[in-house]
Amino acid sequence: MDERAIDLLKGDTVIGPLIDTYGPLELQVADDPFERLVQSILRQQVSMEAADAIAERFFGAIDVSPPALAAANPEDLTEYGLSRQKATYVREVARAFHDNRYTKRYFVGLDDETVIDELTAIRGVGPWTAKMFLMFALGRADIFPVEDLGIRRAMTLHVDAELTRGEMAEYAERWRPVRSYASLYLWRSID
Numbered sequence: 001m002d003e004r005a006i007d008l009l010k011g012d013t014v015i016g017p018l019i020d021t022y023g024p025l026e027l028q029v030a031d032d033p034f035e036r037l038v039q040s041i042l043r044q045q046v047s048m049e050a051a052d053a054i055a056e057r058f059f060g061a062i063d064v065s066p067p068a069l070a071a072a073n074p075e076d077l078t079e080y081g082l083s084r085q086k087a088t089y090v091r092e093v094a095r096a097f098h099d100n101r102y103t104k105r106y107f108v109g110l111d112d113e114t115v116i117d118e119l120t121a122i123r124g125v126g127p128w129t130a131k132m133f134l135m136f137a138l139g140r141a142d143i144f145p146v147e148d149l150g151i152r153r154a155m156t157l158h159v160d161a162e163l164t165r166g167e168m169a170e171y172a173e174r175w176r177p178v179r180s181y182a183s184l185y186l187w188r189s190i191d
Contacts, residue, residue, distance in 0.1 A: 002027070002181065005181035006019060006181075008178050009178060009185070012174065014158045014159060015175065015186075018185040019185065021189075022188050025181065025184040027135065027141070027181065027184065029136060029139035033133065033137035033138070034065070034102070036132075037093055037097075037119075038064060038093060039055055040133060040136075041086055041089050041090055041124060041125070042054050042055050042086065043055075044129065054080065057081055066097035067098055069093075070098045072091060074087040075087075077090060089125070090124075107133075108138065112134055112140060112143065115130065128145055128147035128148060131145040132145065135180050135183070141178050141179075141180050141181065142180060143179060143180045143183070144172040148183075150186070150187050151186055154187065154190045155186065157190065158186070
């Protein structure tokens, strides 16, 4: 874990006790940003168990690369458990990566808001998916995905059950510049 993150969060009344309970947590950064973005699409609005089962079938059966998926028939993709809508989204992401020649290096030089703007211009990629990309494809340390149900559940449990999303995001400002690490602890606390 980033020692700076522990130093910054250890004294926090919410995250500090979670660090004591769970020990150091790592921000697991994927080697392939395209695969990580596809994985986030598969995880949209389904349980982790369902998403993992679909991902195992999907990644184990086909070439998950921008050219292959851009050319794939959406109906063929549904054979691996993707809904028609998600099959379309995966193809849209593949086309964007292929046509724009997106690479990890391309995104590394962009600030968070620019990455979010660029990704959310792709059909099927919303703010949550873009933030998962920032955290788990680019390793950005200061992302707070308030759109995530698990984050909101943990905030309700550990901070205040009455907070709105905006208030949760405002509360999370105290964890800047390591909000991604605070998010890891919030997720872990409700696993």
